[in-house]
Amino acid sequence: MFRRKNSNHEQGEDDHAKKVSELKTSLGPLSERNLQYCTDACLKRYLVARRFNVGKAKKMLEETLKWRSSFKPEEIRWHEVAMEGETGKLFRANFHDRHGRTVLILRPGKQNTTSIDNQMRHLVYLIENAILNLPEGQEQMAWLIDFTGWSITNNVPLKTARDSINILQNHYPERLAVAFLYSPPQIFEAFWKIAKFFMDPITSQKVKFVYPKNKDSMEVMKTYFDVDNLPTEFGGKATLGYDHEEFSRQMALDDLKTAKLWGIDKVHTVPSILSGAEVASPAEA
Numbered sequence: 001m002f003r004r005k006n007s008n009h010e011q012g013e014d015d016h017a018k019k020v021s022e023l024k025t026s027l028g029p030l031s032e033r034n035l036q037y038c039t040d041a042c043l044k045r046y047l048v049a050r051r052f053n054v055g056k057a058k059k060m061l062e063e064t065l066k067w068r069s070s071f072k073p074e075e076i077r078w079h080e081v082a083m084e085g086e087t088g089k090l091f092r093a094n095f096h097d098r099h100g101r102t103v104l105i106l107r108p109g110k111q112n113t114t115s116i117d118n119q120m121r122h123l124v125y126l127i128e129n130a131i132l133n134l135p136e137g138q139e140q141m142a143w144l145i146d147f148t149g150w151s152i153t154n155n156v157p158l159k160t161a162r163d164s165i166n167i168l169q170n171h172y173p174e175r176l177a178v179a180f181l182y183s184p185p186q187i188f189e190a191f192w193k194i195a196k197f198f199m200d201p202i203t204s205q206k207v208k209f210v211y212p213k214n215k216d217s218m219e220v221m222k223t224y225f226d227v228d229n230l231p232t233e234f235g236g237k238a239t240l241g242y243d244h245e246e247f248s249r250q251m252a253l254d255d256l257k258t259a260k261l262w263g264i265d266k267v268h269t270v271p272s273i274l275s276g277a278e279v280a281s282p283a284e285a
Contacts, residue, residue: 019047022054027061033074033262034065041139049173049202064171074262076125078251084122087112088242092130093144095229095238101177102130102141105231105240109149116160123164127172129254132261140177142224146233147184161195169203179207180221182234210235 020043030038038061046064050056068074085091089110093103104126113119130141168176184192196204210217218235230236258264 016044016047016052019052019054020044023047023057023061026054026058030065034068036262037065037068045139045174049169049200060170060173067171071124073124073128074258075264076121076128077255078125078248081118081122081125082244082248082251084113084118085247086244088244088247090122090126091242091247092126092133096135097142097177097224098226099177099224100135100138102133102138104130104141104143106143106145107148108145109147109151116157116163119160120163120167124167127168127175128258129251131172131175132254132258140175142177143179144234145179145181145184147182147188148233150185150188158194161191162198165195165198165203169200176203176206178224180210180224180234181207182210182221183212184209 020040023043023046024038024040027038043057043061046057046061047054050060087107087110088105089107089112091105093105095103097103127141134141181188199207208217208220210221212218212235221230221235225234225236227236229238231238231240233240
């Protein structure tokens with residue numbers, strides 16, 4: 001029985017590898033940057049998102065390549081979106097979940113701007129940064145969403161929610177492992193029903209509602225996070241702190257890694273972030 005199961009697993013892996021090869025061939029010649037993006041792991045994520053239908057995966061991936069060509073997520077730099085992050089409404093946590101995944105913390109109650117375009121660039125920047133900081137062998141990230149201070153008056157516009165969902169599920173397939181919505185107010189449920197309409201069922205199943213007084217939902221949270229690392233805002237024991245200047249320093253350094261990774265030779269001077277120091281280009285770093 002063990003051999004049969006193991007054989008089935010190996011057969012499945014072989015089939016997946018063949019699908020990856022088929023998808024790679026179907027794409028034809030790619031630009032250097034697109035070729036760098038379309039790794040075997042990347043192709044597999046798109047295949048998984050489309051249930052290993054090569055034709056559908058190809059269409060999805062080509063739409064992403066078109067989007068990346070115009071949006072240029074790998075060229076966004078922190079100083080261009082830093083204003084969006086001043087309140088700490090979205091940032092990368094300094095801890096990982098139990099599986100080593102990068103964690104993004106979202107606090108919609110701290111929304112501080114009205115430009116949807118800038119908000120989307122900020123979101124994409126942090127998604128790219130989360131991916132940049134994934135440990136070797138890990139493909140996915142986790143989201144923790146804190147509803148403290150959230151109300152109908154500072155509610156995220158439906159268009160923003162729709163655009164965010166579209167970017168995440170269509171251009172970053174299989175990058176989200178789980179999203180915990182911690183203690184959302186009852187009025188949010190009506191908003192969620194509308195937002196869920198724009199979600200792929202696979203994506204919506206990754207969204208977990210957690211309530212402090214609901215023991216079962218808290219136990220689910222603890223299977224993903226060590227309570228010693230988890231901030232008190234999410235039912236843990238750690239202190240959640242966001243220092244915009246310190247976070248900006250981290251992002252400026254990560255920008256160097258991003259530029260080097262993509263072979264982009266950019267020099268940015270950001271005195272407000274690095275105390276007058278110039279951020280060197282990858283060649284100088």
